[in-house]
Amino acid sequence: MTFQLMRLQPDSIALAAWATRHGVLSPDGDYGYALHGLLSAAFGEQTPKPFRYLGNKQGLLAYTSESLETLRLHASLATPDVARALGLNELDTRPFPSEWKEGQALGFEVRVRPVIRAKDGRERDAFLHAVDAISAVEGGGIAQRAVIYGDWLAKQFAVDEAAKIIQAQMEGFRLTRVLRKASTVENGKRKPLAVTGPDAVFKGQLQVGNPDAFVRLLARGVGRHRAFGFGMLLLKPALSC
Template sequence: MSLHLMRLQPDPTALAAWAARHDLLSPDGDYGYALHALLRAAFGDLAPKPFRYLDGRQGLLAYVSAPVETLRLNASLAAPDVARALGLDALDTRPFPTIWQTGQHLGFEVRVRPVVRANDGRERDAFLHSFGDGSVLGMPTDDGSIARRSAIYANWLSSRLADKDAAKIIEAHLDAFRLTRVLRKVGASEGKRRKALPVNGPDVVYKGLMQVGNGEAFARLLARGVGRHRAFGFGMLLLRPATAC
């Protein structure tokens, strides 16, 4: 398996205009669905996921396993407004490691949407799910509840990193938390396009230190991403040398 780290520099003005024109901007200003649609328009079925849009200055990062030459060819066929919004003329890539040593320590950062499937099949905030089916409306948002959120989300993250013995968390801290409305297409009817509607949920960034378990499982996790909504800007593990943490 080959893996490359791809960087794009979306134009903030063109991106905002494209998202507004296509009704793909969430009420909270999240660009996840718009970038998903733009990447699909530019790269088709090879659209990268996971990806992480950092901001207008730092741009977009993604892991890609498709041949770089094919990605560049697809990008060259994109419509001008798509190319401007994504900054395709400045597409940059570099090879990324695919061989990892058991026990290797790595610093990490990851933006995730910690949700679980409820009994009715719907996604639910992992924090709220921990209370069962009871109502938690009006629950205080003091330091205690934030601490509990952090612990529950950390457990959620740890369990997903530990799948197939890919990695384990040595230490992690909640770097950012908010509840955001992101666009998802829901419902379907014959002959009609699904509408993109806002869905509320947790938007969390964790930073910390991890230890690689099974090297092959870790490589697959890195390429696949963590959790759900990986095609919409969540789940990309950003890595750094452990000494840089």
């Protein structure tokens, strides 16, 4: 499997205008649903994912298996408002490693939505599931959340022995409302619905386990909501952490 790391520099004003016009800006200002729609409009079935929007200064990063030429060809067909919102004229990529050594140490950063599927099929905060619906204050607060979410993250890395965490810390946490398509249909369409859930950023060091499984983890992303700005595993040399 070959990788490219893609970068875009969305125009913050055009992005906000597009999201507002299409009714896809969450009550908390999260652009995940809007960027999902914009990327799909620009690239179709070749939509890069997972992706991470790092704000106006750092832009949007994504993993893709498509070549720069193919991506630019798709981007050239985008409408002016989509091209302006995403900054498609500045589309760029660089080759990203696709071969790793077992035991290799790497620094990482990842934004995740640590949720699990409940028995009724609905998503539930992994923290609330672990403490049986005790509130964050009564259940030990942010420190206990960090431990529980850290355990959840370790399990995601451990699938097919892809990687294990050497050390990690939760650098950021908040409860955010993000938009997802409602299960009910109104006027022939499923309207976006605001869903509240955990939004956490972890940084630390990992150790590569099974190299092939690790490549699949990078391509798939971590956890759920990977097509909406969560789960992209950003890597750096371990010594720079």
